[in-house]
Amino acid sequence: MSRFRVSVHIVPRQGILDPQGKAVADALHTLGFRGVADARIGRHVVLDVSAVSPEAAGAAVREMCDRLLANPVTEDYEIAGVETLP
Amino acid sequence: MSRFRVSVHIVPRQGILDPQGKAVADALHTLGFRGVADARIGRHVVLDVSAVSPEAAGAAVREMCDRLLANPVTEDYEIAGVETLP
Incomplete structure (x- = not known):
């Protein structure tokens, strides 16, 4: 078993209202960032997991997302990276 | 001016207690993910900004992080990617 650091992005599904993102965009406009x-706004989750291979680590994290981390109704997730830990 | 999609990771600084991460790790153990x-847990922020170049877009987003998005006492941020929008 090796240790891997797996990063996941969990983001509001396209077309779903994102009130936190709207609030941030409005606040940035107020601060003068017109562009x-x-x-x-989504979540960036970094998990240190033990697994036999990077592929197994990614598969385990996908199962964690399905069962706990992401809300399947309102959120999408993607594995952003799998890094081998020393 | 072109449009760019800039992704930022805002994460709890190393050494700072992350209660949300602790709760997620405990919940994953309870679900049987022993590894x-x-x-x-950090935030994944995706901003669509207008700027003259990708570098200018990244610089603008760094300023937004300094002024609004990240808490400089407890959080670190990094620009994860800058993508040109059509």
């Missing part, structure tokens, strides 16, 4: 057209 | 040694 911001849209902001979306 | 999880550590979980850290």
Whole structure:
């Protein structure tokens, strides 16, 4: 078994209202950042897991997302990276 | 001016207690995912901004992080990617 650091992005599904992103975009406009057209806020989850291979680590994290980390109704997730730990 | 999609990771600074990550790690253990040694939860922010170049877009987003998005006492941020929008 090796140790891997797996990063996951969990983001509001396209078309779903993102009130936190809307609030951030409005606050940025108020601060003078006029060039911001849209902001979306998701979660960046970093998990240190033991697994036999990077593929197994990724598969385990996908199962964690399905069972706990992501809300399947409102959120999408993607594995952003799998890094081998020393 | 072109449009760019800039992704930022905002994560709890190393050494700072991350209660949300601790709760997620404990919940994953309860669900039977024994291989999880550590979980850290940050934010994944995606901003659509207008700028003259990708570098200018990244610089603008760094300023937004300094002024609004990240808490400089407890959080670190990094620009994860800058993508040109059509």
